[in-house]
Amino acid sequence: MLKMENVTYIYEDKTVALDNVNIDLNKGRKIGIIGSNGAGKSTVFMNFLGLFKPTKGNIIYNDTVLKYDKKTLTSLRMDVGLVFQDPNKQIFFSSVYDDIAFGLRNLKYDKKEIDDRVISAMGKTNILDLKNKPVHFLSYGQKKNVSIAGTVAMSQKLILFDEPTAGLDYLSRENIKNIINNIANEGKTIVVSSHDMNFIYEICDYVYVLNKGQVLAEGEIQEVFLKKAILDKASLEEPFLIKAYKYLGKPLCKSEKELFN
Numbered sequence: 416m417l418k419m420e421n422v423t424y425i426y427e428d429k430t431v432a433l434d435n436v437n438i439d440l441n442k443g444r445k446i447g448i449i450g451s452n453g454a455g456k457s458t459v460f461m462n463f464l465g466l467f468k469p470t471k472g473n474i475i476y477n478d479t480v481l482k483y484d485k486k487t488l489t490s491l492r493m494d495v496g497l498v499f500q501d502p503n504k505q506i507f508f509s510s511v512y513d514d515i516a517f518g519l520r521n522l523k524y525d526k527k528e529i530d531d532r533v534i535s536a537m538g539k540t541n542i543l544d545l546k547n548k549p550v551h552f553l554s555y556g557q558k559k560n561v562s563i564a565g566t567v568a569m570s571q572k573l574i575l576f577d578e579p580t581a582g583l584d585y586l587s588r589e590n591i592k593n594i595i596n597n598i599a600n601e602g603k604t605i606v607v608s609s610h611d612m613n614f615i616y617e618i619c620d621y622v623y624v625l626n627k628g629q630v631l632a633e634g635e636i637q638e639v640f641l642k643k644a645i646l647d648k649a650s651l652e653e654p655f656l657i658k659a660y661k662y663l664g665k666p667l668c669k670s671e672k673e674l675f676n
């Protein structure tokens with residue numbers, strides 16, 4: 416549904432954040448966009464969301480060059496959602512229910528539809544017990560789930576996750592993994608930007624490696640992560656499961672569960 420063709424993006428101060436980048440979000444169901452600080456990941460998301468317009472090149476949306484008129488951008492918003500890295504930037508309302516319902520109310524869905532969707536999104540993100548809780552009492556991890564629920568309720572075809580595991584403990588991280596897998600199993604496309612190589616390796620099936628605004632490599636997840644030279648060049652660490660395979664002679668597994676069972 417979305418592609419980036421030869422996109423260069425230059426900020427006002429002349430920083431070249433993206434340099435002739437090609438990314439095709441049809442290449443996987445769960446796509447990782449990885450790169451060290453400043454590699455250009457957020458700028459990629461902003462361009463895919465239509466919030467930034469490429470300096471050169473095009474965003475291709477449903478096989479045509481993205482136009483930036485109100486009608487096309489509204490359609491893009493209905494198809495593409497974003498889960499912010501920091502849930503505090505995404506949550507506006509004081510009640511969990513109202514916050515998740517916000518986008519749906521904006522689109523003027525009827526009350527029953529809103530209720531069904533909010534409850535379903537809360538179920539999918541394991542926060543049904545928080546329904547009546549004021550947002551300011553929630554922990555960071557719980558707020559993260561609320562912000563994901565708000566996006567899940569919109570039921571967009573493609574969801575971008577910006578650093579979904581930042582600031583989360585082991586259990587919350589596992590919870591996010593399950594949520595993402597369940598959403599992908601419903602037929603949605605997930606795009607995850609992250610520094611957390613273990614998470615990306617376990618969750619994604621296809622990956623783009625960004626380095627200094629350029630795509631350094633792309634491919635099936637194991638194929639890319641087995642090439643240490645690429646990870647070194649992009650200043651990224653090898654995931655634990657790749658290390659176990661390469662240096663400890665263990666089988667090449669996609670999850671810790673697989674390795675230890």
Ligand SMILES: Nc1ncnc2c1ncn2[C@@H]1O[C@H](COP(=O)(O)OP(=O)(O)OP(=O)(O)O)[C@@H](O)[C@H]1O
Pocket residue numbers: 426427428430431432450451452453454455456457458459
């Ligand atoms: N508003 C801005 N004005 C000027 N330069 C910017 C702006 N925003 C980002 N940049 C620069 O663009 C480049 C890419 O930044 P971007 O935020 O896309 O990287 P990132 O991969 O998301 O980094 P991080 O992992 O640290 O969030 C960096 O050199 C950054 O300093």
